[in-house]
Amino acid sequence: MEQIIFLILSVIIIVFSVLTVTSRKILRAAVYLLFVLIGSAGLFFMLNFNFLAAVQLTVYAGGIIVLIIFSIMLTSQLNDKLESAGLKKSVFSLIAVSAGAIICLSVIMNYNFPKASGLQPDSSMRNIGLQLLGYKENGYVLPFEVISILLLASMVGSIIIARREKVK
Amino acid sequence: MLAEIKLEYFLIVSTIVFFTGIYGFLTRKNLITMLMSTELILNSVNINFVVFNKYLYPENLQGQFFALFIIAIAATEVAVAIAIIISLYRRIKTIDVENVTEMKY
Numbered sequence: 053m054e055q056i057i058f059l060i061l062s063v064i065i066i067v068f069s070v071l072t073v074t075s076r077k078i079l080r081a082a083v084y085l086l087f088v089l090i091g092s093a094g095l096f097f098m099l100n101f102n103f104l105a106a107v108q109l110t111v112y113a114g115g116i117i118v119l120i121i122f123s124i125m126l127t128s129q130l131n132d133k134l135e136s137a138g139l140k141k142s143v144f145s146l147i148a149v150s151a152g153a154i155i156c157l158s159v160i161m162n163y164n165f166p167k168a169s170g171l172q173p174d175s176s177m178r179n180i181g182l183q184l185l186g187y188k189e190n191g192y193v194l195p196f197e198v199i200s201i202l203l204l205a206s207m208v209g210s211i212i213i214a215r216r217e218k219v220k
Numbered sequence: 221m222l223a224e225i226k227l228e229y230f231l232i233v234s235t236i237v238f239f240t241g242i243y244g245f246l247t248r249k250n251l252i253t254m255l256m257s258t259e260l261i262l263n264s265v266n267i268n269f270v271v272f273n274k275y276l277y278p279e280n281l282q283g284q285f286f287a288l289f290i291i292a293i294a295a296t297e298v299a300v301a302i303a304i305i306i307s308l309y310r311r312i313k314t315i316d317v318e319n320v321t322e323m324k325y
Contacts, residue, residue, distance in 0.1 A: 058225050062233045069237045069260055073244025078253060085256050088237070092263055095230070099274045104284050108266075111291050116259065116298050123302040124252055127309045137247040145246040153239040160231045168227070171278035183281060192285050199292050206296035210303035216310075 057098060065091040076133045078124055086117045101175050230271040237264040251305050251315045255298065262294045 068087040075081040089112045096105035137145075187193045241260030248254050266287045273283025309315050 055224055058229070062229070065233060066236050066240075069240045072260060073240055073248070073253075073257060078250060081253055081256060085259060088260065089263060092267055095233075095267060096270055099270060101270055101274075101284055104270065104287055107288060107291055111295055112259075112263075116295060119298055119302055120252060120256065123305060126306055127252070127315050128250075134248075134250055134253065137249065142247050145243055148246070149239045149243040152242070153235060156235050156239075157232060160228055160235065165227050166276060168275045169278060173273060173278040173281055173284070175281060175284060180281070180284075183285070190280055195285075195289055199289055202296055203292065206300050210299045213300070214303035214306050 054098065058095075061091050061094045061098070064088075065095075076136065078128060078132070078134055079121065082117060082120050082124060085120075086113055089113050089117070100172065103175065103177060103180050227271060227275045230267060234264040234267040234271075237261075237267070249316050249318060251301075251308075251317060251320075254317070255301050255305075259294065259298070262290060266290055 065088055068084045068091065072081050072084040072088060075084060089108065093105045093108040093113070096102075096108060136142075183190055184192050184196055238261055241257045241264065244257035244260065245254055248257060269283040269287045269290070271283075273281065277283070305315055308320060312319065314320070
């Protein structure tokens with residue numbers, strides 16, 4: 053049963069990621085990217101990381117895709133077709149990418165990963181909250197605070213960059 | 221329960237998504253589609269972290285927290301990049317990389 057679900061999810065992820073980079077219409081590419089992100093949220097649910105899957109669905113699928121679609125609507129006509137890359141460029145990129153993929157896949161298949169110990173990580177909401185704000189062992193309060201400053205800085209920065217110039 | 225699905229299968233999926241993202245980054249000319257390719261790359265890395273956490277180091281939650289922070293950084297990156305793209309579009313009316321030869325004000 054779980055193999056079937058995994059198979060469906062991985063086929064969804066791979067097919068839609070290929071469509072994302074090859075589609076000629078930009079809005080469709082954004083929607084295909086949404087399907088890739090939802091598929092990987094499904095993988096996280098399958099692995100029992102419920103909180104991470106919920107974050108993936110809200111931040112990625114709800115936030116980033118909406119932001120990308122807004123910027124597409126602000127910067128291009130929806131009926132425009134993207135110009136395709138030249139034949140030479142796409143052939144050489146395909147060669148480089150498939151060489152890299154073959155090397156990585158052969159390393160993965162030949163590496164002896166240690167057997168799974170069968171333990172389940174404790175990804176309950178209580179444990180996540182305690183570790184995210186903990187400062188003892190396995191506490192992540194420092195990166196948490198750094199991320200909050202980064203979010204503030206990027207918010208201020210993007211407002212300043214995208215602000216209209218004053219008319220003189 | 222998850223014993224039948226080996227660790228390698230997840231890694232194969234994420235490797236394919238990663239290199240698809242690199243292919244898109246190399247061939248696309250529009251800035252927004254290049255941004256979407258980087259999102260694909262970050263997402264495949266997230267899958268890797270979570271799977272290693274689940275299969276190899278189940279005592280702690282390091283992989284999950286790393287994936288959480290990657291999601292937050294991806295969100296900030298997209299916000300800043302889209303601000304730059306919109307400001308660029310206002311200035312020179314195009315977002316193709318080949319026409320954007322100078323970003324200096």
